[in-house]
Amino acid sequence: MSSPETSVRKSVVVNTPIAHAFKVFTERFDSWWPRTHHIGKVEPYTAVMEAREGGRWFERGVDGSECDWGKVLVYSPPTRVAVSWHLDANYAYDPDPTKASRVEVTFHDEGNGKTRVELVHSQLDRHGAGWEKIRESVGSTGGWGGILEGFAKSAVA
Amino acid sequence: MVTYQASRQLDALGDPTRRAIFERIAKGPLAVVDIARTLPVSRPAVSQHLKVLKDAGLVTDTSEGTRRVYSIDQAGLAAVREYFDRFWDKALDAFRRTAEAIHAAEQGKRTTHKTCNNQRK
Numbered sequence: 001m002s003s004p005e006t007s008v009r010k011s012v013v014v015n016t017p018i019a020h021a022f023k024v025f026t027e028r029f030d031s032w033w034p035r036t037h038h039i040g041k042v043e044p045y046t047a048v049m050e051a052r053e054g055g056r057w058f059e060r061g062v063d064g065s066e067c068d069w070g071k072v073l074v075y076s077p078p079t080r081v082a083v084s085w086h087l088d089a090n091y092a093y094d095p096d097p098t099k100a101s102r103v104e105v106t107f108h109d110e111g112n113g114k115t116r117v118e119l120v121h122s123q124l125d126r127h128g129a130g131w132e133k134i135r136e137s138v139g140s141t142g143g144w145g146g147i148l149e150g151f152a153k154s155a156v157a
Numbered sequence: 158m159v160t161y162q163a164s165r166q167l168d169a170l171g172d173p174t175r176r177a178i179f180e181r182i183a184k185g186p187l188a189v190v191d192i193a194r195t196l197p198v199s200r201p202a203v204s205q206h207l208k209v210l211k212d213a214g215l216v217t218d219t220s221e222g223t224r225r226v227y228s229i230d231q232a233g234l235a236a237v238r239e240y241f242d243r244f245w246d247k248a249l250d251a252f253r254r255t256a257e258a259i260h261a262a263e264q265g266k267r268t269t270h271k272t273c274n275n276q277r278k
């Protein structure tokens with residue numbers, strides 16, 4: 001299911017106990033998730049990952065409007081959470097589950113108050129039709145490449 | 158900015174049959190006969206659609222014996238992987254820093270409560 005060609009794997013060690021890392025990733029999703037870019041037509045107010053299987057993963061705008069990103073597929077604290085990624089290359093929500101990719105995150109206790117977080121974003125081929133768009137937006141300085149640089153900084157502040 | 162190549166790809170996928178063909182190939186390499194079997198379209202018509210998809214840089218073909226097998230253009234997939242590779246690097250870095258900052262703040266609060274016992278009444 002997660003062939004190396006169609007998935008991206010990431011690993012990061014966080015200097016906090018496992019329960020805390022899981023809690024920040026899920027319940028306090030809004031505190032770290034990049035909000036410099038969003039899919040709604042109004043400014044984003046908050047980003048939410050509902051703490052249950054079958055829950056939603058969405059942003060809420062300043063006017064109260066909500067834009068879905070996907071579904072919570074697995075919610076198993078403090079070790080595992082998985083969500084579906086329903087955004088296409090234009091960052092528009094596509095409800096068709098056959099066009100959604102999957103983000104699976106596992107938390108591993110490394111001892112000494114450290115936690116290793118592993119992330120696998122798989123089934124990327126399902127976003128097939130928008131590839132060229134993504135390449136363009138990544139390549140341009142005003143596009144995602146530039147925006148992503150900014151949010152790493154804002155998350156720390 | 159829509160490049161010539163990108164607009165050709167959008168045109169190619171504008172046709173519902175071609176989009177259906179493309180989506181089948183996205184799940185794994187297929188020969189013309191396999192595609193024709195799952196769609197209400199003749200084999201010559203499938204071949205014609207595949208030619209448009211190939212010209213648009215969306216699929217590539219290789220010959221396996223007498224069959225031509227079509228698969229997704231890996232250059233496109235590489236672009237998607239690169240995009241998410243960079244995206245998750247940044248997002249996870251932001252997550253790590255935020256989780257550590259919140260943790261440190263909570264630890265700090267606890268310490269303050271324990272030691273601050275010499276305030277004037």
